[in-house]
Amino acid sequence: MNKLAENLKANKLKVTPQRLAIYSYLANTNEHPTVETIYNSLKDDYPAMSLATVYKTVASLRDSHLIKEFNLGEDSNRYDAHMENHCHLLCTKCHRVFDYYGDIDLKHVMYELKSTFGFDTESFDMNFYGICEECSREQS
Amino acid sequence: MNKLAENLKANKLKVTPQRLAIYSYLANTNEHPTVETIYNSLKDDYPAMSLATVYKTVASLRDSHLIKEFNLGEDSNRYDAHMENHCHLLCTKCHRVFDYYGDIDLKHVMYELKSTFGFDTESFDMNFYGICEECSREQS
DNA sequence: CTCACTGCAAAGTGTTTGCAACGTT
DNA sequence: AACGTTGCAAACACTTTGCAGTGAG
Numbered sequence: 001m002n003k004l005a006e007n008l009k010a011n012k013l014k015v016t017p018q019r020l021a022i023y024s025y026l027a028n029t030n031e032h033p034t035v036e037t038i039y040n041s042l043k044d045d046y047p048a049m050s051l052a053t054v055y056k057t058v059a060s061l062r063d064s065h066l067i068k069e070f071n072l073g074e075d076s077n078r079y080d081a082h083m084e085n086h087c088h089l090l091c092t093k094c095h096r097v098f099d100y101y102g103d104i105d106l107k108h109v110m111y112e113l114k115s116t117f118g119f120d121t122e123s124f125d126m127n128f129y130g131i132c133e134e135c136s137r138e139q140s
Numbered sequence: 141m142n143k144l145a146e147n148l149k150a151n152k153l154k155v156t157p158q159r160l161a162i163y164s165y166l167a168n169t170n171e172h173p174t175v176e177t178i179y180n181s182l183k184d185d186y187p188a189m190s191l192a193t194v195y196k197t198v199a200s201l202r203d204s205h206l207i208k209e210f211n212l213g214e215d216s217n218r219y220d221a222h223m224e225n226h227c228h229l230l231c232t233k234c235h236r237v238f239d240y241y242g243d244i245d246l247k248h249v250m251y252e253l254k255s256t257f258g259f260d261t262e263s264f265d266m267n268f269y270g271i272c273e274e275c276s277r278e279q280s
Numbered sequence: 281c282t283c284a285c286t287g288c289a290a291a292g293t294g295t296t297t298g299c300a301a302c303g304t305t
Numbered sequence: 306a307a308c309g310t311t312g313c314a315a316a317c318a319c320t321t322t323g324c325a326g327t328g329a330g
Contacts, residue, residue, distance in 0.1 A: 133258025
């Protein structure tokens with residue numbers, strides 16, 4: 001688990017207990033939690049920790065590119081420490097988010113964006129909205 | 141321009157001047173405006189119109205699937221009355237949003253999502269982040 | 281005439297900020 | 306010891322709501 005502390009130091013972020021807790025919580029879940037969720041999950045272990053700290057921490061981590069911040073049309077942002085390129089599947093019933101790590105080749109699209117619009121793509125994201133297996137089973 | 145009024149009626153939405161103004165403003169721009177922008181653009185013609193009306197109106201239009209609401213990691217939502225599937229190019233310098241209507245074939249990806257995860261895709265969106273032509277010209 | 285819509289102000293929600301105390305380096 | 310970080314409360318920005326009055330159907 002020292003890897004995480006190393007990552008923080010490499011980005012000149014001090015390794016405080018709260019920060020490490022938030023970062024490792026994110027690194028060990030695939031639930032794409034919101035700030036609220038992170039806060040609630042950690043408050044048993046860190047009763048004094050404030051919501052503002054969670055907000056400040058995810059902002060630092062995001063600015064150092066240690067986590068990703070994203071929004072799927074919901075009220076609050078979600079966070080993810082899994083930095084490999086992947087896209088998200090949002091179940092419109094249960095609102096859980098699943099990951100898809102399969103690679104989708106968009107090099108030709110990016111090339112077309114460049115040649116047609118002069119647009120230089122730095123990154124992209126792709127979100128699929130639909131019904132997850134579990135919810136579609138319940139539905140019937 | 142009667143088409144728009146027809147669309148409203150077809151969705152049991154009353155054709156009020158404000159509603160028509162907002163809807164046709166959206167139908168005739170490709171700027172993906174925010175509520176604030178819509179409000180400011182129309183307040184010369186509709187000085188009495190309130191911000192709340194714009195919010196309520198875009199919510200109705202969105203619920204009737206006459207416009208799309210989306211968020212590109214900014215503070216406020218953007219709206220778009222162009223309902224054909226297309227993806228967005230967000231310039232990280234000037235924050236303008238461009239459209240790309242070229243079709244990207246994801247049928248095989250959606251098929252894989254179904255067979256691997258049991259996930260039934262209803263819709264998807266794709267956003268490219270980068271530098272637009274104009275901004276990259278200024279940069280040099 | 282009815283009921284959906286408007287406009288205003290007030291409330292709500294997620295997020296950010298100011299600042300004194302604290303703790304990592 | 307210095308300076309980044311924390312925690313609290315207050316401020317903020319965007320959005321929603323309650324309600325009386327209005328106007329489209």
